Amino acid sequence: MAGSLQDEEWRLAHLERLGLKEDPFKLSADPRYLYLGPEHLAVYRQAVGVVSRRRGLALITGEMGMGKSSLARRLYDVYASESSVETAYIHTAAFRSAMDAARQISQALSLPAQRSFQRQMETLEEKMAATYTSNRNVIILLDDAQLMDPDALEVIHRLYNFDYDAKVVQILAFGQREMNSLFETNRAVNARVFVRLALPPLTLSSSLQMVVFRLQVAGRQEAFIDDDAFEMLYDTSQGVPREIIRICALATDFVLYNNLSMINLEVVREVTKL
Numbered sequence: 355m356a357g358s359l360q361d362e363e364w365r366l367a368h369l370e371r372l373g374l375k376e377d378p379f380k381l382s383a384d385p386r387y388l389y390l391g392p393e394h395l396a397v398y399r400q401a402v403g404v405v406s407r408r409r410g411l412a413l414i415t416g417e418m419g420m421g422k423s424s425l426a427r428r429l430y431d432v433y434a435s436e437s438s439v440e441t442a443y444i445h446t447a448a449f450r451s452a453m454d455a456a457r458q459i460s461q462a463l464s465l466p467a468q469r470s471f472q473r474q475m476e477t478l479e480e481k482m483a484a485t486y487t488s489n490r491n492v493i494i495l496l497d498d499a500q501l502m503d504p505d506a507l508e509v510i511h512r513l514y515n516f517d518y519d520a521k522v523v524q525i526l527a528f529g530q531r532e533m534n535s536l537f538e539t540n541r542a543v544n545a546r547v548f549v550r551l552a553l554p555p556l557t558l559s560s561s562l563q564m565v566v567f568r569l570q571v572a573g574r575q576e577a578f579i580d581d582d583a584f585e586m587l588y589d590t591s592q593g594v595p596r597e598i599i600r601i602c603a604l605a606t607d608f609v610l611y612n613n614l615s616m617i618n619l620e621v622v623r624e625v626t627k628l
Contacts, residue, residue: 368610369572378572379603381596385431388424389567391560397551398425401526405433405493409548410514410521413499413537414528416553419596422528425553426497429526433493440485440492447496447527449506456509459494475512482513486522493524500529500536507540514546555593558585564595565602579605579617586622601626 369377378387390398397414404412416422423445430443442462449455456474457467465481468474485492496502513523527533537544556564562584569578579587579602587605591597604625605617614621 365610372578372609372615373574373576374569375573377603377606378568378574379599379606381599381603383424383427385428386571387568388428389564390425390428391556391563393554393556393560394421394425397553398428400549400551401425401429402432404526404548405429405439405491405524408491408520408524410523411510411525411543411546412527412549412551413533413547414526414551414553415531415533416528417530417594419594420553420555421595422553423497424595426495426526426528429493430495438490440481440490441495442493443495443497445497446501447499447506447529448501449509450503452505452508455502455506459509462494463492475509478509478513479516482522483516486518491524492522493526496525496527496529498529499527500531500533502536504536504539507537507543510546511540511543514543556595556598557593558588561588561591561593561595561598564598568599568602577616580619582619583617583622586619586626590622590626 365377369375380387401412401414403409414422414425426443430441433439433441440463442459444458444462447455449458453471453474456471456478460467460474460478463478463481465477468477482492510525513525514521516522534550537547565579565584587598587601591601601622602617605621608621608625609615609617
């Protein structure tokens with residue numbers, strides 16, 4: 355423990371030498387470091403539109419590391435503090451059955467557990483109706499939704515089986531590409547999907563802006579990666595945000611331990627083993 359503390363103190367001291375108040379390339383989620391480039395901002399705005407216009411069900415897909423969870427958390431943070439919205443966030447929607455889905459969603463909405471699926475759904479539906487008639491909105495964010503059992507889709511079917519003049523609940527499901535196939539197993543639910551959105555890889559320009567943004571949040575205004583190094587880094591990452599950050603973290607470590615001042619082509623070549 356003492357060694358870890360000393361290592362952290364050493365690291366912070368050397369980051370300060372580089373003009374950094376903290377590590378700009380931590381892989382852990384920190385809302386201060388969330389950068390939405392034009393590609394991902396477009397998806398975010400469409401997701402917000404689904405909620406504000408009560409469009410119902412939206413599927414948001416992307417490969418691993420593309421930023422789905424970060425986008426889901428951003429939406430949760432935006433709506434969680436709004437008094438006119440009830441928000442439920444399921445960070446891993448690996449529902450094993452319809453009952454499991456109904457109970458987890460109920461718990462996220464602070465509803466009591468019931469013994470039967472029918473009673474659990476009635477409790478959920480009563481909550482939806484009461485919230486709607488009080489002129490409030492309900493948002494359910496399902497992350498890693500490709501992991502749910504097909505039977506769990508029955509809950510979504512039931513929630514959209516009763517409507518007023520607008521959708522009483524807005525469900526945003528985030529998952530890998532196979533989530534689309536999962537929803538296609540249930541024709542009734544699949545027909546309820548209002549929009550399917552996909553998070554694309556970042557362009558070279560957006561990738562650079564993301565890295566610059568993170569460096570500025572951490573306190574550094576000057577360039578830290580030269581152009582040739584960044585082009586190699588981008589080609590290696592294929593525009594996947596998590597991979598860009600991971601390579602930047604490895605390169606920063608290399609700079610720190612070798613007492614360098616910038617990430618150059620040799621550093622990126624070393625940490626990517628190219």
